Amino acid sequence: MAKGDPLLEVSHxxxxxxxxxxxxxxxEVAAVHAVDDVSLTLHEGETLGLVGESGCGKxxxxxAIIQLLTPTSGSVKYRGKELVGLSRKDLQPVRRDIQMIxxxxxxxxxxxxxxxxxxxxxxxxxxxxxxxQLRREVQQLMDRVGLQPEHxxxxxxxxxxxxxxRIGIARALALRPRLIIADEPVSALDVSxxxxxxxxxxxxxxEFDLSYIFVAHDxxxxxxxxxxxxxxxxxxxxxxxxxxxLYERPIHPYSVALLSAVxxxxxxxxxxxxxxxxxxxxxxxxxxxxxxxxxxxxxxxTEICSQDEPPLAEYESGQAAACHHPRNVDSQMIAGAxxxxxxxxxxxxxxxxxxxxxxxxxx
Amino acid sequence: xxxxxRPNPEPLLSVEDMRVRFATEDGVxxxxxxxxxDLRPGEILGIVGESGSGKSVxxxxxxxxxxxxxxxxxxxxxFHGTDLVTASEEQLQSIRGREISxxxxxPMTSLxxxxxxxxxxxxxxxxxxxxxxxxxxxxxxxxxxxxxxxNAKERVxxxxxxxxxxxxxxxxxxxxxxxEPRILIADEPTTALDVTIQAQIMALIQRLNEERxxxxxxxxxxxxxxxxxxxxxxxxxxxxxxxxxxLDDIFYDPQHPYTWGLLGxxxxxxxxxxxxxxxxxxxxxSLLAPPGGCRFRPRCPHAFEKCTELPALEERLPAAxxxxxxxxxxxxxxxxxxxxxxxxGLGAPA
Numbered sequence: 001m002a003k004g005d006p007l008l009e010v011s012h013x014x015x016x017x018x019x020x021x022x023x024x025x026x027x028e029v030a031a032v033h034a035v036d037d038v039s040l041t042l043h044e045g046e047t048l049g050l051v052g053e054s055g056c057g058k059x060x061x062x063x064a065i066i067q068l069l070t071p072t073s074g075s076v077k078y079r080g081k082e083l084v085g086l087s088r089k090d091l092q093p094v095r096r097d098i099q100m101i102x103x104x105x106x107x108x109x110x111x112x113x114x115x116x117x118x119x120x121x122x123x124x125x126x127x128x129x130x131x132x133q134l135r136r137e138v139q140q141l142m143d144r145v146g147l148q149p150e151h152x153x154x155x156x157x158x159x160x161x162x163x164x165x166r167i168g169i170a171r172a173l174a175l176r177p178r179l180i181i182a183d184e185p186v187s188a189l190d191v192s193x194x195x196x197x198x199x200x201x202x203x204x205x206x207e208f209d210l211s212y213i214f215v216a217h218d219x220x221x222x223x224x225x226x227x228x229x230x231x232x233x234x235x236x237x238x239x240x241x242x243x244x245x246l247y248e249r250p251i252h253p254y255s256v257a258l259l260s261a262v263x264x265x266x267x268x269x270x271x272x273x274x275x276x277x278x279x280x281x282x283x284x285x286x287x288x289x290x291x292x293x294x295x296x297x298x299x300x301x302t303e304i305c306s307q308d309e310p311p312l313a314e315y316e317s318g319q320a321a322a323c324h325h326p327r328n329v330d331s332q333m334i335a336g337a338x339x340x341x342x343x344x345x346x347x348x349x350x351x352x353x354x355x356x357x358x359x360x361x362x363x
Numbered sequence: 364x365x366x367x368x369r370p371n372p373e374p375l376l377s378v379e380d381m382r383v384r385f386a387t388e389d390g391v392x393x394x395x396x397x398x399x400x401d402l403r404p405g406e407i408l409g410i411v412g413e414s415g416s417g418k419s420v421x422x423x424x425x426x427x428x429x430x431x432x433x434x435x436x437x438x439x440x441x442f443h444g445t446d447l448v449t450a451s452e453e454q455l456q457s458i459r460g461r462e463i464s465x466x467x468x469x470p471m472t473s474l475x476x477x478x479x480x481x482x483x484x485x486x487x488x489x490x491x492x493x494x495x496x497x498x499x500x501x502x503x504x505x506x507x508x509x510x511x512x513x514n515a516k517e518r519v520x521x522x523x524x525x526x527x528x529x530x531x532x533x534x535x536x537x538x539x540x541x542x543e544p545r546i547l548i549a550d551e552p553t554t555a556l557d558v559t560i561q562a563q564i565m566a567l568i569q570r571l572n573e574e575r576x577x578x579x580x581x582x583x584x585x586x587x588x589x590x591x592x593x594x595x596x597x598x599x600x601x602x603x604x605x606x607x608x609x610l611d612d613i614f615y616d617p618q619h620p621y622t623w624g625l626l627g628x629x630x631x632x633x634x635x636x637x638x639x640x641x642x643x644x645x646x647x648x649s650l651l652a653p654p655g656g657c658r659f660r661p662r663c664p665h666a667f668e669k670c671t672e673l674p675a676l677e678e679r680l681p682a683a684x685x686x687x688x689x690x691x692x693x694x695x696x697x698x699x700x701x702x703x704x705x706x707x708g709l710g711a712p713a
Binding site: 053054160161162163190191192193194195196198199202217218219220221223224247257258259260261262263264265266267269270275277278279280281282 | 559
């Protein structure tokens with residue numbers, strides 16, 4: 001397959017968790033709208049950064065992609081093959097290709113198993129190696145991720161957080177996957193160690209020809225690794241953009257706020273800066289606000305935002321944002337915007353050019 | 364803070380050679396190893412360091428929270444004529460909450476889930492003050508409103524689970540402020556929170572500092588947070604302070620290689636990204652057997668023979684105004700070595 005072909009295509013993926021009540025007959029009284037009509041594409045060799053705060057559905061999305069959770073509706077295609085609805089057995093070969101790295105290096109390793117076994121299990125489960133060959137492969141992997149191969153027989157508790165994350169990476173690499181989904185792989189680590197792990201993932205990408213989906217809760221970490229970034233809020237993608245452009249000209253107000261919330265480690269710059277501090281909290285995904293889900297916290301929201309769900313509008317800069325009042329765009333960009341093909345089904349087709357340029361409502 | 368108003372302020376809290384050791388099954392952990400610093404009235408003092416650097420143990424020891432049969436604590440913490448290290452439990456009771464209070468990292472586990480939020484604040488007020496139930500409740504509502512809880516009148520009767528993470532942290536701060544303490548110790552107050560909520564909480568702490576003159580010890584691993592609010596900074600590594608100075612000293616004229624490494628590994632969203640993230644090689648040392656000499660030596664690309672001897676925390680610059688560090692390099696060498704690709708950094712590993 002040539003570089004640039006879609007490796008993964010997620011379209012209109014929905015995952016709801018029903019909330020049930022009743023003694024004899026469970027009846028669905030409400031649902032957590034964890035992922036609500038999300039579409040994204042990942043190309044071979046590419047890294048997609050997926051950013052959003054807790055509860056925005058980013059982890060649920062990852063789990064629904066690799067079918068650890070069954071999607072409520074929508075489709076996930078890996079190399080053109082539909083994954084939704086596949087049996088466990090049929091999923092087996094795909095699982096070899098798509099691996100995951102988890103956030104918490106303390107909780108994602110079995111404390112009773114030795115490191116060699118943790119890393120080697122995927123190989124023996126898939127019948128790829130055994131005996132001395134298995135040991136040799138595991139030790140090569142350990143060496144590659146920066147662990148000492150002599151530590152083959154140690155237990156996870158004998159390692160520090162950063163080293164444990166390296167064990168998790170070695171385990172994910174064991175089956176030579178094509179795609180690695182890294183769910184907040186550095187969030188639990190110290191700053192000086194974060195850089196080590198990100199650089200390691202970066203090197204491995206070239207060496208093993210990997211594609212990544214890299215999940216994070218702020219925009220600082222993903223910048224170094226991502227080619228493209230998708231920003232999620234309350235189960236929806238509010239903006240997707242080539243990485244470099246997003247940091248210069250975020251279009252969606254939520255992206256603006258996320259960027260602004262990362263403090264700049266320079267006191268003089270920080271003293272001059274007027275950060276956009278969002279008011280209030282993320283609303284409950286059980287009962288998300290109607291129309292634009294961000295309108296309850298958005299400083300630029302107007303009447304239309306609570307009445308009409310904005311479509312994902314595609315701009316000529318390669319960005320796409322679901323907002324009636326886009327930021328950092330000029331009249332020419334607004335005029336050229338079109339409704340993206342993967343815009344959610346529930347959204348209208350009212351483009352920013354058709355909304356009145358109303359003054360911001362101050363809250 | 365306005366430093367000119369207080370030319371030579373008497374420190375509010377003075378820590379002298381604090382050492383905290385814990386006996387564990389594996390041996391003695393030297394968690395804090397000779398830490399001395401002053402907290403001045405009305406200032407925000409930032410303590411930065413990574414996990415295991417001893418920053419939280421330092422803060423907890425100030426409040427007498429590390430006392431246990433297997434802990435050995437020495438040194439002194441002077442606060443208004445009392446030494447908090449040797450003070451009786453009763454003396455500490457009257458200081459905790461009333462004079463010095465603390466906010467912890469995890470607002471989920473610091474509130475009791477089976478009591479209403481208001482009841483927990485009221486309990487604290489009533490424990491220290493002769494005050495009627497109604498009046499205490501009124502005060503609780505007032506406090507919740509002052510930290511930005513909307514509809515505080517109704518919210519006061521909520522249980523913690525009905526609060527979001529950010530609101531719980533606000534409630535913890537309200538509780539910490541209930542008795543109008545002079546010092547607030549905030550131990551990673553925003554680490555468990557989302558970035559947009561983190562910005563709200565830091566703005567709140569800053570407002571309390573400005574409006575009430577509340578002195579704050581802010582413990583964090585994030586130099587970005589420090590740059591936003593702190594007046595002075597202590598950088599800790601492996602149980603010791605490796606550098607101490609004003610905010611400008613630390614960010615624009617850092618003297619210790621570990622500080623360079625920390626500054627270098629930060630992502631700056633206002634600048635184009637470097638090709639490769641600068642990293643500090645190796646792992647933080649075990650505090651069971653810390654390395655001899657300079658603690659940072661095993662990870663420092665600039666180490667030389669003299670580093671096998673532990674440098675004291677002292678002013679090493681000609682015009683240093685309480686800017687001190689633990690590094691043997693000459694100031695001129697430091698200026699040269701910390702320049703990495705046009706910004707401050709640790710440089711490549713040796």
